[in-house]
Amino acid sequence: MVEKRKIRVLVAKPGTDSHYRGAELVAQILRNAGMEVVYTGRYQTSEMIVSTAIAEDVDVVALSSLAWSQEKYYTEIAKMLKDKGTGILVVGGGIISEKAKPKLLKAGVTGLYGPGTPYEVIISHIKDRVEKERWGTAPKKAAPKKTATKKSSSKKC
Amino acid sequence: MAKKEENVITFDRSKRTFVKPTTESGFEVKPSYGPDDIKGVDYKRDLGNDGEYPYARGIYKGMYRNMLWVSAQALTRETAEKSRKDRKVTWEAGADTIYLSSGDVNRTGCDPDHPLAKYDAGYCPEQFSWRRLESDLKGIDITTAIITFHGASSQQDDVLCVSQLATIADMWGVDKKLIRGSCINDPISNAATGFSVDFPLDIGRRLNGDLTAFVCREMPKFSAFAPIAYDLWEAGCNSVQQLGIIMSSVSAYCQEAIDRGIPFEAVGGRVTISIASSLDFFETVCKLRAARRMWARIARERFGAKEDKVCRLRIAVRTPGQTITRQQPLNNIARIGFQALAAIIGGCNAMDYARHDEAFCIPSEESSIITLALNHIIAQETGVGLTADPLGGSYYVEWLTNKLEEEAFKLMKEIESIGGIWTVAQNGWLRKYVNAARDQRLSGLADGSIPQVGVNFFRLPDAKEPDIVEYEFKDFDKTQAALFKEVRDYKANRDIKKTRAALLKLREKAKTKENLIYCIVECFKADATRSEILGMIREAFGYSYDTVGMIERPKFLN
Numbered sequence: 001m002v003e004k005r006k007i008r009v010l011v012a013k014p015g016t017d018s019h020y021r022g023a024e025l026v027a028q029i030l031r032n033a034g035m036e037v038v039y040t041g042r043y044q045t046s047e048m049i050v051s052t053a054i055a056e057d058v059d060v061v062a063l064s065s066l067a068w069s070q071e072k073y074y075t076e077i078a079k080m081l082k083d084k085g086t087g088i089l090v091v092g093g094g095i096i097s098e099k100a101k102p103k104l105l106k107a108g109v110t111g112l113y114g115p116g117t118p119y120e121v122i123i124s125h126i127k128d129r130v131e132k133e134r135w136g137t138a139p140k141k142a143a144p145k146k147t148a149t150k151k152s153s154s155k156k157c
Numbered sequence: 158m159a160k161k162e163e164n165v166i167t168f169d170r171s172k173r174t175f176v177k178p179t180t181e182s183g184f185e186v187k188p189s190y191g192p193d194d195i196k197g198v199d200y201k202r203d204l205g206n207d208g209e210y211p212y213a214r215g216i217y218k219g220m221y222r223n224m225l226w227v228s229a230q231a232l233t234r235e236t237a238e239k240s241r242k243d244r245k246v247t248w249e250a251g252a253d254t255i256y257l258s259s260g261d262v263n264r265t266g267c268d269p270d271h272p273l274a275k276y277d278a279g280y281c282p283e284q285f286s287w288r289r290l291e292s293d294l295k296g297i298d299i300t301t302a303i304i305t306f307h308g309a310s311s312q313q314d315d316v317l318c319v320s321q322l323a324t325i326a327d328m329w330g331v332d333k334k335l336i337r338g339s340c341i342n343d344p345i346s347n348a349a350t351g352f353s354v355d356f357p358l359d360i361g362r363r364l365n366g367d368l369t370a371f372v373c374r375e376m377p378k379f380s381a382f383a384p385i386a387y388d389l390w391e392a393g394c395n396s397v398q399q400l401g402i403i404m405s406s407v408s409a410y411c412q413e414a415i416d417r418g419i420p421f422e423a424v425g426g427r428v429t430i431s432i433a434s435s436l437d438f439f440e441t442v443c444k445l446r447a448a449r450r451m452w453a454r455i456a457r458e459r460f461g462a463k464e465d466k467v468c469r470l471r472i473a474v475r476t477p478g479q480t481i482t483r484q485q486p487l488n489n490i491a492r493i494g495f496q497a498l499a500a501i502i503g504g505c506n507a508m509d510y511a512r513h514d515e516a517f518c519i520p521s522e523e524s525s526i527i528t529l530a531l532n533h534i535i536a537q538e539t540g541v542g543l544t545a546d547p548l549g550g551s552y553y554v555e556w557l558t559n560k561l562e563e564e565a566f567k568l569m570k571e572i573e574s575i576g577g578i579w580t581v582a583q584n585g586w587l588r589k590y591v592n593a594a595r596d597q598r599l600s601g602l603a604d605g606s607i608p609q610v611g612v613n614f615f616r617l618p619d620a621k622e623p624d625i626v627e628y629e630f631k632d633f634d635k636t637q638a639a640l641f642k643e644v645r646d647y648k649a650n651r652d653i654k655k656t657r658a659a660l661l662k663l664r665e666k667a668k669t670k671e672n673l674i675y676c677i678v679e680c681f682k683a684d685a686t687r688s689e690i691l692g693m694i695r696e697a698f699g700y701s702y703d704t705v706g707m708i709e710r711p712k713f714l715n
Contacts, residue, residue, distance in 0.1 A: 017261055
């Protein structure tokens with residue numbers, strides 16, 4: 001069996017939201033759990049995050065924002081990664097409203113770590129998803145999948 | 158799905174002991190205190206009556222018997238109209254002053270048409286021009302209202318807000334000398350916490366001193382700075398660290414004004430700090446007492462204050478958002494209540510409450526009304542405010558007040574010995590120091606040595622989804638489209654030659670020692686926007702035009 005490589009994660013902060021401690025904390029937690037982590041720093045556009053994710057060849061993009069714009073950014077970034085056929089998974093954290101949760105899940109953004117989430121929950125969620133969706137069923141650099149779901153949520157609301 | 162939860166404190170119920178037998182600052186607490194613990198305390202020298210130097214017992218005689226603390230509410234909605242509507246609701250529920258928090262776009266120093274603001278613009282008022290602030294203040298008599306700018310974590314935002322206010326007063330023909338209020342204007346805590354864009358500290362220092370001098374001369378009823386130890390608490394600092402850093406900052410800001418020819422009496426007399434009331438009840442009470450005494454001593458001993466009244470420190474308290482949990486959110490109402498009670502027993506001058514739904518959404522109308530009710534319960538039902546400093550004279554309280562002051566002065570000395578507060582803020586020492594405090598708090602929360610009920614202590618795995626009515630941004634796309642159009646129109650319809658001339662003059666003046674606030678006011682009057690003004694100052698100091706390094710200088714300024 002081929003030796004599994006370490007999970008690579010891009011921790012990214014879209015938009016003008018300045019709350020960086022959650023992002024830095026998650027980066028540290030994932031590093032301590034044996035993952036390779038790249039942190040973008042603040043003030044990133046969706047395009048910047050997507051191109052860094054591809055350049056760094058990551059398995060997961062972990063988005064962090066406490067601003068209301070998170071729903072738009074998270075869904076947009078998930079869509080861009082999907083449209084490019086990267087197979088990169090997206091998880092998100094921050095103050096996430098209960099109303100936004102179903103829309104984010106539909107867009108493929110999972111995790112949705114709010115305040116007080118135990119570290120283990122974050123680590124095992126990422127490991128499970130990567131092993132199942134990226135290394136298991138979905139081979140790396142899979143052909144772009146046509147997505148049937150229209151992202152009305154990224155335009156509306 | 159009763160899953161085994163990690164990160165939960167193992168608590169031996171048969172023993173019923175405390176998880177943490179220390180104070181927030183890490184002092185071991187003895188099971189009891191007595192006269193031996195406060196040997197050497199001299200009543201007149203170390204406490205004084207309420208309203209007397211060194212003001213440990215409160216800055217006014219009788220404290221709340223004359224007037225209750227100010228109950229403030231941070232309330233920001235996406236449009237001026239909605240803010241006005243909800244402000245009216247909170248006013249009717251008993252809030253004394255209402256202030257608008259700035260949006261992220263303002264705080265970052267961008268105009269709403271910046272590419273980074275694409276999705277963020279419009280959730281909060283974006284005062285890119287003086288006209289925008291004017292529309293927020295419509296209907297308010299700026300000579301009688303108390304106007305608070307809470308550009309927390311972004312000093313340039315405060316500087317620009319006050320400059321816009323001065324612009325409005327000039328345009329309305331109102332005497333600036335009548336305007337009352339305050340702003341944070343604290344570049345050192347910005348550098349220490351990094352809560353906003355990393356704005357260059359050399360510019361921050363220049364604008365801080367210029368604004369103080371401007372305010373002392375032109376708006377003497379306004380407080381030119383109210384350094385924000387609150388941010389330091391949120392960044393992980395304990396009481397000692399907050400006091401040490403904030404007192405160093407207050408001293409530094411007074412010195413900046415003195416260096417610009419302002420007498421200490423003019424600047425020292427309005428000194429205000431903003432501080433967090435944590436859940437450590439007695440440390441919060443003692444922190445406020447220690448802060449007043451420290452400032453009184455600094456004012457007299459370092460700045461040679463001749464009058465006692467300029468040794469009085471006003472303290473605005475906010476209950477910290479970080480203690481608000483998403484788990485069992487109604488518990489937060491109790492937390493906010495205890496925090497406020499401690500601050501009021503400690504003799505604060507103004508209270509601003511977190512709301513119990515902050516871990517879900519921006520505060521709703523309902524949660525705002527609940528915290529105002531909390532305020533009224535403390536004020537009118539508990540009776541704790543009937544006498545000044547009701548815990549004064551308690552062995553434990555006096556011991557802890559002494560201990561906090563002593564340790565905080567030690568930290569101030571340490572900062573002095575390695576170059577002073579401006580140096581350590583500039584060279585990264587302060588940020589590292591604060592980050593170390595943060596790591597300590599985070600590991601305490603993770604390993605359970607800092608208990609949080611519902612999170613790491615008696616976490617209920619099967620807790621049902623909470624009943625929180627989240628604030629909704631209705632028709633937000635329309636609001637945002639209108640804002641983008643407004644920015645475009647504003648920039649297209651101004652007298653561009655006038656704007657250009659004012660901005661280029663600002664860039665030239667920024668290279669000299671002249672007070673920049675007068676020049677910034679002229680730029681606003683010539684319809685310049687915030688990011689253009691910041692861009693010119695940044696360029697004069699040798700930085701890129703854009704605060705986030707993303708866009709070029711607009712062509713009309715080439």
